Amino acid sequence: MNNRVLIIQNISHEGPGILEDLLAEHTIGFELCDLSKGGNAPDPAGFAGMVVLGGPQSANDETAQITGELALIEKALDAGVPYLGICLGLQLLVKARGGSVVKCHQKEIGFREPDGEPFMVELTNEGKHDALFRGMPERLRVFQLHGETVEPADGMTLLAKGRGCKHQVVRVGSNAWGLQCHFEMTPAMFESWIGIDADLKVMNRDELLTEFEAISAGYAETGRAILLNFLAVTGLVKS
Incomplete structure (x- = not known):
């Protein structure tokens, strides 16, 4: 078995962060x-796992990058390669398997809901028992x-929900997951994104940095x- 992970970056400043540290x-x-x-991505079937990161693009774009990426994800899923998508990577996963990507009623930006409550996700019953x-x-x-x-297609499993x-968080099949949020983010990445x-950029920089430092x-x-749980699914680390 190939013992490497394929990481797809959609924009240069959204890197693998914590994942790269773990690897x-x-x-x-x-x-x-x-x-x-x-860049041209290699065949994902030659890897133990595939991770697709975030970016400003839409999964509904008809650019060569997005249409090619959707085909690449389908190829990975058809080959049974464990998959993890983050933000855009989630949306591409759902789109590749017949779900929809639609505009939010209200953008979700930063650490807090419009009413000031922290952004939280809550595991569903399926999520509580998921690898x-x-x-x-x-x-x-x-x-x-x-x-x-995203609007998942029939057969997709909702693992975590937000307000x-x-x-x-959605699972497709038995070993493909998508996260809407950014658990890979490091302090250096966050400071760059601001x-x-x-x-x-239109938010208070100091407040954002102070809040992230606190948590x-x-x-x-x-x-x-x-991320370690995902790597365990690939067989590259022990569970």
Whole structure:
């Protein structure tokens, strides 16, 4: 079995973050393909797992990058390669298997709901027993950065839901998952995003940094646990 992970990047500043740290710690090889730079992704069937990261694109775009990426994801799923999609990676997964990607009633940006309550996701009954959330609490604090959401197709399993956009974590088949939120985010990534993303740039920079600093230790612990659970599914780390 190939012992590497294929990581698809949709925009250069949205990298693998905590995932890259874990791969280094466990001496797991990976191939990073940045499609925004015109890279060509290899056949995912040659990898132990596939991870598709976020980006500003829409899964409904008819660009060569998005249509090619949808075909690539279908190829991975058909080959039974364990898959994890983050933000856009979730939306592409759902779209590739017949679901829909639609505009949110209200964008979800940052750490808090419009009424000031923290963004949280709550595991469904299926989520509580899913391999991706092994050992996790039922409610998780999250960071959001999206203006679109998914409508899963029949047969897809909702693993976690939110207040605004209900479909926060979806499983397709037995070993393909999509997360709407960003558990891979590191402090350095977040600081970079604040200066790049249009929705974050209009928010109070100091308040955002202070809030992330206050929760960063627990947030990293959650992200590491979820990503390790995915790597366990690939067989690259012991569960």
